[in-house]
Amino acid sequence: MSSSVNVGSAQKTRIVVVGNGMVGHHFVDQLIQENAADNDTQLDIVVLSAEPRLAYDRVHLSEYFSGKTAEELAMTTPEYYQQNQVNFALSAKVVNINKLAKTVTTESGDVYEYDKLVLSTGSYPFVPPIPGNDQPHCLVYRTIEDLENITASAAVSKVGVVVGGGLLGLEAANALKEAGLQTHVVEFAPQLMAVQVDGGGGRVLRNKIEALGVQVHTQKATQSIEAGDTCRYKMCFADGEVLETDMILFSAGIRPSDALAREFDLKIGERGGIVIDDHCLTSDPDIYAIGECALWNNFIFGLVAPGYTMARAAASHIVGGELKFEGADMSTKLKLMGVEVGSIGDAHARTEGSLCYTYENQPLEVYKKIVVDAEQKKLLGAVLIGDTSDYDTLLQYALNDIELPENPESLILPAGEGNAPALGADALPDTATICSCHNVSKGDIIAAVDQGACDVGSVKGCTKAATGCGGCAALLKSVVDTELEKRGVEVKKDICEHFAYSRQEMFHLIQVGKIKTFDELLEKHGKGLGCEICKPAAGSILASVWNDFVLKPDHVSLQDTNDTYLGNMQKDGTYSIVPRIAGGEITPEKLIILGEIGRDYKLYTKITGGQRIDLFGAKVEQLPEIWEKLIAAGFETGHAYAKSLRTVKSCVGSTWCRFGVQDSVGQAIDLENRYKGLRAPHKIKFAVSGCTRECAEAQSKDIGVIATENGWNLYVCGNGGMKPRHADLFATDLDTETLVKYIDRVLMFYVRTADRLQRTSVWMENLEGGLEYLKQVVIEDSLGLGEELEAQMQNVVDTYQCEWKVAVENEQSRKRFRRFVNSDKSDLNIVFVEERDQIRPATEQEKQQLQAETADQLATEVV
C-alpha cells in the first residue's frame, strides 16, 4: 500500500493531529496502542488543540450543569499523553497547511513537520445571520467555556430562549430549565427533532415537553433581536409576533470546521465538509480527516460512534491495516428532560415501497412507529416517544436484518396475548454490534467472557463496551448475563454471601412471609450467620415493616454499632448525642438544659448542619444517664445514628418574616413528628421554606416543601452530600392533607423498592420511567398501591416510640451500656485535651506525652 508507513524502517513516522476533540483523542489512543503492540511501528505523535484543555466528553457535556466538573468530563490527562510520548500543545490553533513542505503552522507561529496529517477539527455551532445575534447574552453550546458563559448569563436572567428544536436544542433547553429559567424553544420547522422523528412523534414529543413547563414555538423565523421592554431582549418573528427574553442560546445545527481544508485546497463538499474516502483520506494522499469535519459519501455524521469508526479506519490505514469506514448507523436513543426518545434507521419511511405500523396511546403520551419493507420481512426504521423499552430489540432487528415476526405490529403493541417476545440477547447473531461507539460485537463479548471476564465491569474493562455514549449499557448487561448463565455461572444480584436476594426481594420475603426475626429469615431464606451487610439491612426492613423496638433481644444483634448504642461512635470510641429539635425550633428553657448537660458532663457542643445541637465525647456508660436527663426535660432521640428521618429544616416563615406566605416552621415540626423513626434504606432529610426565596434549602433535600400563596409545592429526591442533586418538582399548590398523602406514598414506595444504602436521589435516577413514573404511582395511583402505602405509613406513625425512652426504662437494655461486665472502671484510652475552651480527643502524640508527664509526676510524688 503506497500510503502506508514503511514498517520496519528505523525512521519514525511523524503524525500530526489537528484538534483534540472526542474523535481526535480516540485516534491518538489507537496510535498509542499501535506503538505498544508492535515495536517496529514507532509513530511520533503530535497533537495540536485549539482548546485550552485536552479532550473531554462532549456527549455528556450537559452534566456540567448538574455538577460534573471539567476534570470529571476529561477523557484523558496530560500525564497519560506524556507517559505515552504524545507531544501536545494546548490553545494551539492551526492556521496554515503547507502541503509541499509538509508542515503546519499555529496561530502563534510555531511550525510542525508531518509525514501524515490528521484533521479532526470537528464542527462549530451555526448561528443564523439574524441582526442582533452578536449581543452579550446570545450564546452557543459546544465547549466547556460555552457552558461557563451560559451559567454566568443564566444567573442574571429570568427568561431563556433556545433557537433550534433539534436534539441538542432540547438538551440545551433542559439545561436552562434546570438553571431555573422560564424556558422557550423556537423552531423554524413545523415540529421538534425533525431529523430523527416523524410528524406524529414530533407532536407527542411537543406535548410532553410543554407539560414539563418549556414553551415550544414552531414555524417561527426570527428576523431580528432588539432591546426588550420587560426583558433584556425582544425577538421579532417573521409573522409579526415577538418574544421577550433575557438570553438566547443558538442551537440551530452544526457546520463542519473545514476552513483550513478550504483555504489550503483540499476537496470540500458542496455544502461543506472535507471529502474523504473509505480510508478517511482527503484529496491529499498524506492528509486524513475524521469526525464531524469529514464528509463521507456526501454525508456528515454528527455523532461520536461514526467518528470513532473513522478514527480506527484512519489509524489502521496509516499502519497498513485493513479496516475501512463504510458508513454508520445513525440510530439514537436518549432521554430529554425525562422524556424517552428513540429513532432508528429510516424514521421517515423514505425507502420506496416501505410501510408503517403506528401505535399511539394519548392518555399515556406514548407514540411508537415502525417502518418495514414492502414484503414486511425487514425492519427499516422506527420512532419511539415516551417509551423506548423496545429500542434494543428493534435496533437489532434493523441492524442484523433479522426476519420480522408474522405480525410486525406486535413488536410495538403493549404486552398482551400473541405478542412477539422481546429479542433476548440469545436471539442475536454473534456479529451483532452491541456497542457502536467502540465497535464491540456480541462475539467480542463472548470472547471476553470465555477469557474469564465474569461480570459486566470486567467485560467493560477489556472491551471498552458501554464506555462511550453509554446507550448500550442495558443490552451489554443482558448479553453478559445470558452468556454467564449459559456457562452455569450464577448471575449475582445478591446483597451478600448469606442471602441470594436483592434488598427489594428481602423486603418482599419478610412482608409476605410475615417474618419477624433475623433468625427466622436466615433459616428460611439464607445461609451462614450473616454479616455487616445483611444484618443491618434485615434490621431496617424488619423495623420498616413491623416497627418493633430496635433493641428487642431478637433485633439487638442486627444493628450496626451506632443503632445498638443509639448514638454515633466517634473516632475514639465515645459517642455523640443528638436530641431531636423538630424544625430547628427550641425554647430558651430547653437550650439551657442542653447547655447544663453539656457543661456537667464536659461534652463538646456544636450546632450541626441540620439545625440542631450535637453533644460529643460521651462515654458509652454515660449514655443512659445523660439520656434519662434529656428525656425528663422533654427531649427525645434525634435518630442521628439511624438510617431514618434525620431533620426537617425550616426557615422562620410567615410568622415573622416579611416575605413568608405560610407557616413553614409549623409545617416542618408536623412533618418531622410524623416521619420520625421511619426506618429506610438510607437516611432521609426534609426541609420546608416559607416562600420561594428558599432559605431552608428544601430543593437539596429528599423531601422539599416550599410554601406558595395557595399551599405547598412538593419537591422530591434531592441530595446534598457527595453527589448533590436538585430535587424534582413533584406537585404544586397542595393543601396539607394532600401533601402528607403524597409524602406518605413517595417514602413508603422508596422504602419498599430502593436498594440498600440508596438515597432517594440515586433511587430516582435508577427508577425505570423516572419522575413521570413516580408521579403515576403516587398521584394517579397507577399500581393501585396508594392506600396500602398510606396504611403502612400510618402504622409506622402510630407505633412510634422514642428508642432512648424505651432503652433507659428497661433494665435489660440498660445493661448493654455497661463498659465492662466485671468492673466499674472506664476506658483509659479515652483522653481529651482542651481547644477553644472545649474538649477534643487527644492525638496519639498528645496521649504519649500526657502519659510520660503523669509518669514523671508520679515519680516525683513518690520521691
Next chain:
Amino acid sequence: MTTQNNWVSVCSGTDLVDNSGVCALIDGKEVAIFKFKSANDEQVFAVSNWDPFGKANVLYRGLLGSVDDAKVVIAPLYKQRYCLATGTCLDDESVSLTVYPVRIEQDNVLVQVAQ
C-alpha cells in the same frame, strides 16, 4: 489444663448477649467476649478489644457474622473483619488480634490470660 491455671472467672453466662459482644477487664487487659447462639449451636470467643486500625478499645461493639465458614467480628469503626478462631484480620493478613481461650462452666465465664 486445670481450672486454676490462669483461668479467670469473669462473669456469669447471663451477662453475655446472644450473637453480640461484651467487654471484660482482666489484669488490666481489655478482652472482648462474643457469644454465638442459634437453635443447634452455641459458641463463645474471646479476643483483644483493641482495634488496631481505629486505635480505640471498641471491638466488643462490632457486629458478628460469618465469612464462608469462619465466624467473624466486624470492627465497628472501619469494618475490617476478624476471624474469631484465629484472630487473623481477613482484610489485612499482617494484622491479628490476640485470641484468649474461653469456656463456660456452671454458668461461669472463664477466660485464660497468659501471664
